[in-house]
Amino acid sequence: MKRRIRTARSAAKHPVAPPRRGNPVRTEAAAPPLVTRKEISVQVNGVAQTAEVEVRMTLVDFIREHLRLTGTHVGCEHGVCGACTILLDGAPVRSCLMFAVQAAGEEIMTVEALGTPDRLHPIQEAFRDHHGLQCGFCTPGFLMTTLAFLRERPSPTVDEIREALAGHLCRCTGYQGIVEAVSDAATRLRTGTRERGSAGTRQ
Amino acid sequence: MKPAPFQYAAPESVEETMALLQAHGTEGKLLAGGQSLVPLLNMRLARPSVIIDLNRVSALDYIREENGEIAIGAMTRQRTAERSPVVARRLPLLADALPLVGHLQIRTRGTVGGSIAHADPSAELPAVLAALDGSVVVRGPGGTRRLAASEFFVSYLTTALGADELLLEVRFPAHEQQGSAFLEVARRHGDYALVGVGAVVTMAGNVCTQARLAFTGVGPVPVRIPDAEAVVTGKMVTDGVLAELGKLVTQLIDPTGDIHASAEYRKDVAGVLARRAIRAAAERAKTRQTGTQDRGNAGTR
Numbered sequence: 001m002k003r004r005i006r007t008a009r010s011a012a013k014h015p016v017a018p019p020r021r022g023n024p025v026r027t028e029a030a031a032p033p034l035v036t037r038k039e040i041s042v043q044v045n046g047v048a049q050t051a052e053v054e055v056r057m058t059l060v061d062f063i064r065e066h067l068r069l070t071g072t073h074v075g076c077e078h079g080v081c082g083a084c085t086i087l088l089d090g091a092p093v094r095s096c097l098m099f100a101v102q103a104a105g106e107e108i109m110t111v112e113a114l115g116t117p118d119r120l121h122p123i124q125e126a127f128r129d130h131h132g133l134q135c136g137f138c139t140p141g142f143l144m145t146t147l148a149f150l151r152e153r154p155s156p157t158v159d160e161i162r163e164a165l166a167g168h169l170c171r172c173t174g175y176q177g178i179v180e181a182v183s184d185a186a187t188r189l190r191t192g193t194r195e196r197g198s199a200g201t202r203q
Numbered sequence: 204m205k206p207a208p209f210q211y212a213a214p215e216s217v218e219e220t221m222a223l224l225q226a227h228g229t230e231g232k233l234l235a236g237g238q239s240l241v242p243l244l245n246m247r248l249a250r251p252s253v254i255i256d257l258n259r260v261s262a263l264d265y266i267r268e269e270n271g272e273i274a275i276g277a278m279t280r281q282r283t284a285e286r287s288p289v290v291a292r293r294l295p296l297l298a299d300a301l302p303l304v305g306h307l308q309i310r311t312r313g314t315v316g317g318s319i320a321h322a323d324p325s326a327e328l329p330a331v332l333a334a335l336d337g338s339v340v341v342r343g344p345g346g347t348r349r350l351a352a353s354e355f356f357v358s359y360l361t362t363a364l365g366a367d368e369l370l371l372e373v374r375f376p377a378h379e380q381q382g383s384a385f386l387e388v389a390r391r392h393g394d395y396a397l398v399g400v401g402a403v404v405t406m407a408g409n410v411c412t413q414a415r416l417a418f419t420g421v422g423p424v425p426v427r428i429p430d431a432e433a434v435v436t437g438k439m440v441t442d443g444v445l446a447e448l449g450k451l452v453t454q455l456i457d458p459t460g461d462i463h464a465s466a467e468y469r470k471d472v473a474g475v476l477a478r479r480a481i482r483a484a485a486e487r488a489k490t491r492q493t494g495t496q497d498r499g500n501a502g503t504r
Contacts, residue, residue, distance in 0.1 A: 029218030031226045034210035034253060055211035055254070058245070077204065078242035079309065091282070091311040097241040098312065101211065102258055145308065166392040167306025 040104040044069070045113035053100045060084040062100035063110060071111040071140050075169075082168035085141035086110050092148045111140035114147065122188040123147060123181075132181030134172035142168050146182050154190055158183065206244035213256040217342065220260060220369055225344060227253040228367040234258070235278060235317030238309045263316070263371065266290065271377050274340075277316025277370045282307075284315055294375050295487070296335060296383035296401055300327040303385070306393040319355075320370045322362050325395035325420040328373075329356055331385065333425035334401035334417035337375045343368040356424035381405050382488025384480045387419070388472050390463060396420045397464045398472045402480035406488040409439045414484075416477055421458035421469055428455050431477065440485040448481060449474035 041050045044067060051066055058077075063069050063086070075083035077096045084095040087109040115121035120128065123146050133139045142165065149156070149164040156164070161182045162175075170178060187193075214220040223231065231253035234240055243249035257263065263278035266287050273294055275284060284290050285301040304310055304318065304327050318328040319339060331337075332352040340349050344367055355363050364370060387399030398420045405413040414435040418426040434448045453474035460466040 029216065029222050031222035032212045032214055032219055034212050034227070036208065036210055038211070054208075056206045056208055056244075058205070058241075061205070077245045079238060082306070082308065085308055088311070092308045093311050094238075094308050096245065097237050099211075099237075099241075099256075101213070102237075102256065149307070163302075163392050164307060167308050 038101045038104075040101055042100075042103050042105070043107040045109060055099060055101050057100045058096050059086075059098040059100050059103050059108075060095035062103075063095060063108070066100075069110050069112050073137055073140055075137070075141075080169070081138065082141040082145070083138050085144045085168070087144055087148055090148065090151075092145045109144070111143055114143055121147075122193075123150070123185040126181040126185035126188060127178070130181035130184060131177040132173065133170075133178075138168060138170045138172075142170070142178060146185060150182070150186050150189055154186060156183070156186060204245055204247055206241075207247055207250040209244075209250075209252055209254050211254045211256065213259045215259045215261075217260060217262055217369065217371070220255060220257065221342065221344070223253075223255045224367045224369060227255070228365075231255050233320075233369070235320070236280065236313035237317075238305060238313040239317070239321050239323065268293065268377070269374075272337075272374045273377055274372045274374050275315045276372050277314065277320070279315050281305075281310040281313045281315060281318070285310060293377040293379050296378060296385055296403060297328075297331050297375055299383065299385035300331045300399075300401065303327050303387055303389075303393070303396070303399070309393070315373055316370045319373050320362060320364060322356055322360050322424070323395070324359050324423055325397075325399075327385065327387070327396065327399055327401075327419060330399060330401045330417045330419035330425040332373065332375065333427060334383075334403050334415050335376050335378060336415070337373065339373050340371045341368050342371050347371065349374075352425070353427075358423045361423075378403055380491070381413075382484040382486065382491065384483035384487065386476045386480045386483070388476065398458070398469050398476055400473065400476045400480045402477070402484040404435070404440075404481060404484045404488055406485060406492065408492075409489075411435050411438060411440055411481075411485060414481060416452075416480070418456065418473055418477075421456050421473055426456065428452060430455060435481055440482060445478045445482055449478040452477040 037052055037054055039052045060074050063072050072086055073083040075081035079094045079097045085092050086095045089107050115124045123143055127133055161179050212223055214223055232251035234254050234256045257278055263276040265276040266289050267274045281301055281304050291298045318326055322329055338349050338351050339355050340347055350363055357363055381403050383403045385401045387396035389396050396419055401417045403415045404411050414432045416432055431448055431451045434451055438444050453470045456470055456473045458466050458469040
């Protein structure tokens with residue numbers, strides 16, 4: 001009742017616009033039910049996963065605690081550090097700023113799908129070769145962003161690399177090694193080499 | 204930390220969303236891209252008992268050209284708008300500002316409508332809307348209404364949006380005939396602006412016939428300074444005029460200081476950015492005029 005009174009008042013202040021694009025102004029639709037748990041199906045690293053989750057479970061907790069894929073790290077839990085970055089339908093997102101239920105029907109890629117200890121992905125090799133990591137906590141996030149970034153910009157400038165990585169924090173390296181690693185990874189991916197790129201990426 | 208328990212619904216249409224708002228609007232919270240709301244939930248700074256997740260309302264994801272305006276559906280991702288050829292061609296000010304909104308990973312999820320409805324006083328998109336004299340379309344139980352940017356932004360994180368209302372779309376006037384520029388100073392790329400400014404100018408030859416400036420980060424809502432805009436209007440954009448503009452902006456703007464930057468620093472930066480933004484916008488407007496002429500002369504396109 002209260003709500004209607006307030007609406008009437010605001011309607012007087014801002015006259016109701018005529019219905020747009022022929023949509024009826026009042027369409028009655030049933031409100032979907034509220035839930036606290038939900039069953040979801042997601043593709044994770046190419047494998048279909050189905051689970052019932054609490055709606056408040058963040059995607060990163062689902063990935064780590066339910067799927068036991070602990071390569072994705074939980075850092076700040078408010079979207080600042082970038083450690084939890086994964087690819088959602090190929091685009092980098094913070095998995096701490098999504099709920100698992102929101103990923104239903106989507107495709108997720110985590111660092112586990114990148115390379116294996118025996119056969120590292122060229123991006124991982126470049127990070128290793130250029131000292132792009134020390135403790136490694138932030139690294140999975142950097143790697144996932146780098147993967148998506150280099151798909152879009154196969155020959156980035158150093159400035160573009162720095163901008164692309166701005167959403168990640170690393171407290172060990174001072175970033176210089178990471179920027180060099182990404183630059184070199186671009187060369188390796190372009191030329192298909194798995195060794196250190198020859199295109200003098202060091203400044 | 205983890206979010207406090209809540210009840211959740213993911214409507215698939217505007218009508219279902221309206222029904223949910225009618226039933227739970229006062230205790231509920233709309234979830235758009237979640238890049239501001241989910242941190243608040245994770246830190247338990249916000250504890251709504253009902254979350255209405257708009258991410259399945261695909262009808263709110265569009266970019267349409269309508270009568271000299273570009274209507275962007277509220278759930279259009281910032282990244283989608285950033286890559287839109289329509290935005291690049293017809294909304295150059297928005298195209299300038301979008302890459303400054305958060306980081307790549309934030310823009311993948313963050314939405315145009317979410318940023319406008321959240322109304323963070325340091326956000327870029329509200330300033331863009333204010334600089335362009337844009338508007339929003341809002342749906343409530345009584346129907347839809349349209350509000351100008353100046354009516355919509357009320358105070359810090361506060362808009363004219365009622366608890367039972369839904370932001371449907373954001374309407375930006377096309378301004379490809381004008382010159383524009385969005386500049387900001389932030390501590391690192393992607394952080395909220397300490398000060399940002401959007402500038403739009405109309406040029407007739409070398410004379411500026413209209414100038415609009417909207418600042419972010421220096422007040423509770425996007426800040427327009429009509430007296431500063433008047434300094435440039437009707438004049439050639441010379442170093443002298445720009446110096447006068449910068450001085451006046453620094454004098455009239457009234458920011459508050461915080462741990463990131465003092466009020467004095469913000470005042471100073473606002474003056475400098477205003478000068479640079481108007482200069483860049485005027486140059487772009489002139490290039491556009493010349494470009495149009497060239498194309499006209501060539502007459503082959």
